[in-house]
Amino acid sequence: MRTALVLSLAALLPGQALAANQVALNNSVFVERVSTDASGKQRVLLEEPKVVVPGDRLVFVLNYRNAGAQPADKFVITNPMPSAVRFADAGDTQSLVSVDGGKQWGLLSELTVAMADGTRRAAQPADVTHVRWAFQKPIPVGGTGKLMFRGVVK
Amino acid sequence: MMKAPVGGAKHHRLLPSCSFIGLLASLALPAQAQVSPPPATRAGTTISNTATATFDAGGGPQTVDSNRVELLVDELLDVTVASNNPTDVPTTPGATGQVLSFRVTNSGNGPENFVLSTIANAGGDNYDPAVTQIYIDANGDNAFDPNVDTLYTPGTGDPLLQPETAITVFVVATTPGAVVDGNRGIVSLVAAAKTGIGTPGSSFAGQGEGGGDAVVGSTGADADDDGAFIVSAAAVTLVKSAAVTNALGTTDPIPGATITYTIVATVVGSGSVSGLAITDNIPANTIYTPASITLGGTALSDAADADAGDYNGTRINVALGTVAGGQTRTVTFRTIIQ
Structure with missing residues (x-):
């Protein structure tokens, strides 16, 4: 009953301490500002979020690292959207999303939202409640990666 | 449903230390319309984000939470002013107590006092109405009643507006006696955030609702609109x-x-x-x-x-x-x- 043993150990130990030996997940946020230079070229700058107001575009960045001694299989990262942030996109990170509080998952283009009249409409970025990345292959020992998604302060 | 596998290409151990800026710059910036459905997030709100990883390292499912990042939403200073008079308001030479009506809306995300003023000599018309008072609609009926509505006193009486709310403001003027039929007189009502105005993006440290900064929004934190009298003699x-x-x-x-x-x-x-x-x-x-x-x-x-x-x-x-x-x-x- 190795599984049971590990679970009971996990219950006894602070979760963070155990986690530190396995997978580290670091979360940071930036404000994305677009400036146009004299030649009309647009530059996208990421700034520390010192001042944040409604309408600002936020970039949430998740860095993960398998610091454990074993590959991490069935690796899934889930990020509930903060209530004051409207999902925009997840770049090219091929995220799954949920528009119903995490019950169902899929590509945004596959999901629908129930309307008051009983019909369903295609889901929009603003409907997203959770973002998720589900990895096909185990994260090897020492493997790292970076995920991101954008949102707009409501 | 779990649609695996996706995102598998990102965890190569040999992922070069490409700069984060570079990574994002390579992502096409989607040309999304800047949608801003009301209400905006209230100033002082904390945005908190935590992600969770689940995996199996051979010992069964495990869960790891990320650190939590928190952002304080700062106060956006924005205001709009709109004339309530769809057409010029008729007046007569020498008439007193002539009223123009305006709507002042706090389009920012925090409670803010607004300083009101008028401009009657900006040109573009035939005469300058003599503004005598500004009143604030006290009972919400949008109709001017000097016995009910509140006489505006700059400084102490700057109206406090909650975000996404509006008040009706009446500008009372006297029409000069020398005007003639068909003359037009414009009065502009100006509303400015008391915390401060400026170019969009400029900020007032620590002066926002909830302890954050106050940031001038796209309106410059002040706004005005014209109302006009037409002499109908x-x-x-x-x-x-x-x-x-x-x-x-x-x-x-x-x-x-x-x-x-x-x-x-x-x-x-x-x-x-x-x-x-x-x-x-x-x-x-x-x-x-x-x-x-x-x-x-x-x-x-x-x-x-x-x-x-x-x-x-x-x-x-x-x-x-x-x-x-x-x-x-x-x-x-x-x-x-x-």
């Missing part, structure tokens, strides 16, 4: 003529001849005159011919009664009431030379 001209007939068939004013007086009242201008009456004394040495008053060709009685005309022994009088610009009224009466 009318002038009356009277033209009196006389025609003589006598028993000889000539037009000589001999005793016994009849004089028919015709008085034409012409009203000009875009306004109207009210209470207009034509009164004419019977000339000496003539005798009024009873029941000879006509208005527009219709006979009027001499008694002071329901019809518009009367004769009181010394003069005729015809009450015309309100006559709009562009109209004429013709009154006639007869006398006999003694």
